[in-house]
Amino acid sequence: MSSSKQALAHPAPGSGAAPGNQPGAARGAGGRGTPAPGPSSWRSRLYRWDMKASPYAFISPFFIIFGAFGLIPLLYTAWYSLHNVQLSSLDHKTWAGLDNYRNLLSSDFFWNALKNTFTIGLISTVPQLLMAIGIAHLLNYRLRGSTVWRVVMLTPYATSVAAATLVFTLLYSWDGGMVNWLLHFVGVNAINWRESTWGSQFAVSSIVIWRWTGYNALIYLAAMQAIPADLYESAAIDGANRWQQFRHVTIPQLRPTILFTVVVSTIGATQLFGEPLLFGGVSGSKGGSEHQYQTLGLYMYDQGWIIGNLGKASAIAWSMFLILLIVAAINLLFTRRLRKSQ
């Protein structure tokens, strides 16, 4: 599969080079003839300039927008993170050096938020992807009304975080919530979902799982449908049952897709923000009275916009960025490993 991609990719640089040669050809033609009169050389120069510059002009919107809304804020945030800045007096920054970072490293709240981000990420991502694979596998069978099922799978993804979280908050409410009501049938005492550590992390994760499982399932399904049927046929001839087919044909073929979803979900988990914020209700940016579900994103928001300590919030933002880089590096290592083992 990868070889065919490379084969496809090869002609591209060649064809890209072809128009690049044309100005040179034009120059050659001009040079062979009599000295060109003024206007035409002007035109050819303009033409040449056009050929060189217009590709950049065409791709520039992305870079300009990225620069204005991505790069400049990113660098400005780095600059802020080295200062003591309050939201109420943006013009009076005082140089703080690495104080904000030192403050973070010695802050229990920061490490707590990092830990929460990690655990919530883990208990939301792993079941989510496992369930997605299972569901995709089921949807891959010939089913009556398969389109309906696929659309149904994707509806949670299409609902707004706010609406979904509001409903989940009611389901998980301490007294009168549906979850506790169901649990009392099996003899479990009412759980304070919002204030208990594991309860709240589970509740937040369940919102994430509910929203994203369908999306991932659809990606897996698309990849599964690209697996050639003859692989399954030959496996069947070799006497492999359904489970063995899934294990030895489907999963290995899905490997690049699984990697993609893992990377995307990990990034999503690191930036988890809306669900815990709304789950907390009023002053949700604290993430519970003991910060039991305060993620890094929430901690940053709380410091920057609620407390007004922008310097520290910027330092948190950059720490998050560095953490993401580390996560990306680990992912890359894994990918290489996997490729080698293939």
Next chain:
Amino acid sequence: MRTSTRRSHRLMALAAVAALTTGVLAGCSSDSNDTSSNSSGGTSKGKTTLTVGTFGVFGYKQAGLYDEYMKLHPNITIKEDVTTRTDVYWPKVLTRLQAGSGTDDIQAIEVGNITEAVQTQADKFVDLGKDVDKSQWLPWKNAQATTKDGKQIGLGTDTGPMAICYRKDLFKKAGLPTDRTQLAALWKGDWTKYVNVGKDYMKKAPKGTKFVDSASSVYNAAIGGESQRYYDKDGNVIWDKSTGVKAAWNAAMEVATSNMSAKLKQFDPTWDQGFANASFATVACPAWMMGYIQEKAGTAGSGNWDVAAAPTAANWGGSFLGVPTATKHQADAVALAKWLTAPEQQEKVFAKQASFPSTPAAYPNLKPAAATTAYFSNAPITQIFSDSAKTIPVQVFGIKDQPIGTAITDVGILQVEQKGKTPAQGWSAATKEIKDVLGQ
């Protein structure tokens, strides 16, 4: 080698293109500033458009005040720019004020943010004190919006004098008096007396009900009547030595460590359900909460709710209108702000949605909506609230009042109330949180 030099040339070209285009963009943005103020706040064909930035529901539109003003001043058009949540609204206003552009012609300021505005943004607001008769307002209301050198950056709109809203039917079942004057006398002067009534209530509490919605609401009500809060007059943080905080904390701890609290969080959906299911018998209610109770408790609560004077005169909430210096229509904006906050207009807003005026001249004429009076058992609502408003002490506020208050209620008190921590543990958790808030 060659390719690398070519590449660097290209990079240069790219950088040049980028630099040029951002330059053009920057040019655009400074242009668009002018044009936008033309469209949203400019004078076209002799008409001036004023924008009023508010949060939540101010009730000006609902009470028809904008229409009335536009009728009186045909050359003025008013647009309201509403942000629902204060915690979204205020950071936005702060950044715009400091950028010197993008602010509305009139900007509402909540009482929780007024000190920050007074101490850090005073030069961004027009001094409104010169143009008005200050004696129209309650003295403590003016004081909140005035800088040390006497500049007043905002005119008072509503205030939040407090009372106790209680369910007569539940009180009766619990064997307590139901008469509002009798109850007020029972807890007058001290919130711990109110807590003691709660202890009596719990002895014979109707099944499934508690005395109060949460310990935090008792804390907020109690601190709302204390002159010493989190800062001293010189702006030093003294929250852990403050007599006001101690008194309010102790009252809240008595609630949190007993069984009298429904353990709800105010303004959560579950709190709304608590009103609907009548799961608590009392709540400390500022005037603006009357409408909220009617809406959430529904028709079933009508006639069952009553209002009694709170243990101490306390204030919760209220706002100001300020005019940023960045506005292009300063005179028009000041005139509108003065008109909107005048006693006659505050009366109309009260009649519409029970936002209590900050201008005592309006008090004798206040007419609450008939439905509200009936809902709260014909209690003399205006009498109770205006008595409270007139006796609220001048309080000292500081820049980080709001996050400090949140740290105490949503970390310290909540841990004791919902996680079974001891008051000492709750206090130290709040201390740690406040240190983080103050960046110590």
